[in-house]
Amino acid sequence: MSEKDVRQLKSGDTVTLDGLIFSGRDEVHIRALEYAREGRKLPYDLRGGVIFHCGPIMKKVNGHWNVVAAGPTTSSRMNTMEPEFIERFGVRAIIGKGGMSQPTVDAMVKFGCVYLAFTGGAAVLGAEGIVEVKGVEWLDMGMPEAMWELAVKGFGPMTVAIDAHGNSLYKGVDAKVAKNVAVAKKKLGLFG
Amino acid sequence: MRTTKLVEDVTVDLLRMAVTSLPEDVLTALRLAEKEETNEIARIQLRTILANVEMADRRTLPMCQDTGLPVFFVSGRCIPHLEEAVRRGVARATSEIPLRPNAVQPLTRANPGDNLGKGMPHIHFHPSDEDFTEITVMPKGAGSENMSALSMLNPSQGARGIKAFVLDTVVAAGGKPCPPTIVGVGIGGTADEAMLLAKRSLLRRLDVPNQDPDLRRLEEELKDALNSTGIGPMGLGGQTTVLGVRIEDAFTHTASLPVAICLQCWASRRASARIFKDGHVEYSKEGFR
Numbered sequence: 001m002s003e004k005d006v007r008q009l010k011s012g013d014t015v016t017l018d019g020l021i022f023s024g025r026d027e028v029h030i031r032a033l034e035y036a037r038e039g040r041k042l043p044y045d046l047r048g049g050v051i052f053h054c055g056p057i058m059k060k061v062n063g064h065w066n067v068v069a070a071g072p073t074t075s076s077r078m079n080t081m082e083p084e085f086i087e088r089f090g091v092r093a094i095i096g097k098g099g100m101s102q103p104t105v106d107a108m109v110k111f112g113c114v115y116l117a118f119t120g121g122a123a124v125l126g127a128e129g130i131v132e133v134k135g136v137e138w139l140d141m142g143m144p145e146a147m148w149e150l151a152v153k154g155f156g157p158m159t160v161a162i163d164a165h166g167n168s169l170y171k172g173v174d175a176k177v178a179k180n181v182a183v184a185k186k187k188l189g190l191f192g
Numbered sequence: 193m194r195t196t197k198l199v200e201d202v203t204v205d206l207l208r209m210a211v212t213s214l215p216e217d218v219l220t221a222l223r224l225a226e227k228e229e230t231n232e233i234a235r236i237q238l239r240t241i242l243a244n245v246e247m248a249d250r251r252t253l254p255m256c257q258d259t260g261l262p263v264f265f266v267s268g269r270c271i272p273h274l275e276e277a278v279r280r281g282v283a284r285a286t287s288e289i290p291l292r293p294n295a296v297q298p299l300t301r302a303n304p305g306d307n308l309g310k311g312m313p314h315i316h317f318h319p320s321d322e323d324f325t326e327i328t329v330m331p332k333g334a335g336s337e338n339m340s341a342l343s344m345l346n347p348s349q350g351a352r353g354i355k356a357f358v359l360d361t362v363v364a365a366g367g368k369p370c371p372p373t374i375v376g377v378g379i380g381g382t383a384d385e386a387m388l389l390a391k392r393s394l395l396r397r398l399d400v401p402n403q404d405p406d407l408r409r410l411e412e413e414l415k416d417a418l419n420s421t422g423i424g425p426m427g428l429g430g431q432t433t434v435l436g437v438r439i440e441d442a443f444t445h446t447a448s449l450p451v452a453i454c455l456q457c458w459a460s461r462r463a464s465a466r467i468f469k470d471g472h473v474e475y476s477k478e479g480f481r
Contacts, residue, residue: 014236027301057257057292068290069257071244074335074368098335098367098427119240120335120370120426121256121459124247142303143293144257157240159233159428169233170367173429176422181363184417188355 001048001092003112009160011167015116016156020134020149021050021095025073027145029081031138036088043137044149046089053078053096054126055144058133065133067150071123072097075115083107095158099170105162115162117169129155194471196277199327202465202473203281206329208289210463211259213249215478217398218374218435218460225372225425225432234430238372241425241458256459259291260331262313265395268322271467275315278327282306282313294334316388328395328464328479336369336457340390342383345449354379354451355414361453362418362434367427370457374398375418375437378452380444386452393438394456397478402439411437425458435460 009015022044024032032042056070075096078085082104085091092113094100097120108114118126132151139146162168185191214222222245226238248255262282266274283306285291293305295312307313341361345353358377365373378389402408414437424430435458444450466474474480 012233055257055292057254057259057290059290069254069259069292071257073258074338076368077338097370117426117428119237119244120367121258121333121457122240122244123257124251124253124255125240125244126257127253128247141301142296142305145301145303157236159236161428169428173422173424173427174366176429177363177366180420180422181359184359184420185356187420188352188359188413188417190352190356190359 001050003092006092006112006114007164009114009163011160011163011169013160014157015160016154016158017050018153021052021152021155022046023054023056023148023150024051025053025055025145026077027141028138028147029078029085031141032089033081033084042089043147046091048090048092050093050095051091052150053094056148058143058148065136067127067130067133069123070126070130071121072118074098075100079104086111086113099161099168105166105168108162108164109166112164114160114164116158117161118156118158129153195271196273198467198471198473199271199274199277200281200284202327202467203278204285204288205475206327206463206465207262207282207285207291207331208252209475209477210329210331210461211254211289211291212252213477214245214255214459215397215462217478219245221398221435222458225435229430229432231424231430233428234424234432237425237428238432254289254291256333257292258333258335259294260333260461261294262307263330263332264313264315265318265328265330265392266315266325267318268320268325269469270319271325278313278315279308283308324466324468326464326466326480328462330395330462333457333459336373336455339365339369339455340387341453342387343451344383345451347447347449349449351410353449357451358414358453359417363421363423365455366423369455370459371423371427372425372432372435372458374435374456374460375414376454376456377437377439378454379439379441381442381450383450385442386450387454389440389442390452390454393440394454394460395462395479396438398436407439407441411439
């Protein structure tokens with residue numbers, strides 16, 4: 001994806017994706033950043049690409065990996081690593097669930113990246129959008145933590161939850177929740 | 193010997209049932225939420241969940257890639273070598289269904305690939321004089337489990353302290369535990385007992401109210417309060433933040449008020465079986481009454 005494409009997306013938009021995406025969660029983030037700091041190349045070039053916070057279920061049939069289930073994992077676990085990940089590898093989109101913290105939002109604004117929220121647990125639907133498992137690297141970290149190269153078509157539906165201008169659906173929700181919680185606490189007979 | 197093989201087969205069946213199809217009470221609650229939800233993004237989330245569940249059920253595939261840690265509750269008549277049989281069943285289920293190999297060594301993160309290891313699977317035993325052995329599996333995903341919380345309140349904080357802790361915990365969790373969640377609350381006991389009460393409370397069907405009228409009122413009050421927060425499905429806003437609140441209690445120390453919270457994602461997967469002496473087996477996704 002080009003920066004221009006990404007900057008056109010607005011928070012609240014519903015999108016589906018065609019092309020290549022790479023799975024990467026906790027261990028991929030840790031190892032990829034270690035590699036980068038040591039000046040080593042990653043097995044895949046992620047520049048302009050999409051990273052999917054996902055640990056899929058895969059099954060090997062006749063020597064070829066097939067996807068069984070692939071929904072998003074909780075993105076906040078990658079909060080401390082994502083800003084550097086975006087900066088170093090130039091990813092244009094992150095697919096996950098639950099949102100990410102402000103430093104990541106800042107990096108998304110600075111380098112041109114969006115956060116696409118995919119419904120947590122919708123793993124059969126996710127697998128349905130993956131037309132081919134093109135490859136896998138770092139399988140030594142285990143099936144969920146490996147880096148899977150996935151060809152997708154009509155992958156989604158996903159919601160642009162954080163756009164490349166810093167607009168975040170989560171921030172909007174947080175502000176409303178804070179107000180509602182104050183009311184709820186009063187109703188429950190609690191202070192503050 | 194034959195009973196051991198039977199327990200192994202039942203374990204595989206239970207895991208398959210649990211991860212590929214939701215109990216009827218959970219499905220009903222999700223459908224109702226989709227009907228009543230007025231927030232458009234929330235409705236998309238709930239529709240996506242329901243479409244996904246329907247596809248998983250039809251094709252006998254895991255509805256979520258996080259097939260959880262295998263947590264078992266075993267009660268009733270003791271069966272010799274049951275633990276070994278359950279372990280074999282978990283390994284078979286992992287390759288046959290398949291389940292995601294989730295169990296890793298906590299520090300090295302080494303993954304043997306079969307969901308077995310030291311202390312894995314978890315099996316909670318409660319032997320009794322029944323003429324059957326009941327096995328319940330609750331595959332527990334990490335998204336919701338990671339939001340667990342324990343607070344050793346002062347007795348003076350009472351019901352208000354409990355309410356505030358539940359509300360604060362669910363709000364802090366936001367969209368991370370895959371709402372709409374089911375909120376399991378354990379009150380009393382010791383720290384470990386409170387946590388187990390919270391987890392066990394999630395086994396009670398959503399359409400079965402608490403037998404204790406005070407706890408029933410507290411469950412309803414908390415459910416209303418949590419759904420008024422506006423966190424909504426997946427934390428993207430909406431009026432469906434929880435499908436239910438489940439509370440279990442136990443006597444505690446006069447100086448203690450332990451409160452434990454165990455959140456369950458919308459994919460509240462569970463399945464039970466009763467194995468009778470003569471070898472016949474009865475299954476229930478929702479759990480026996």
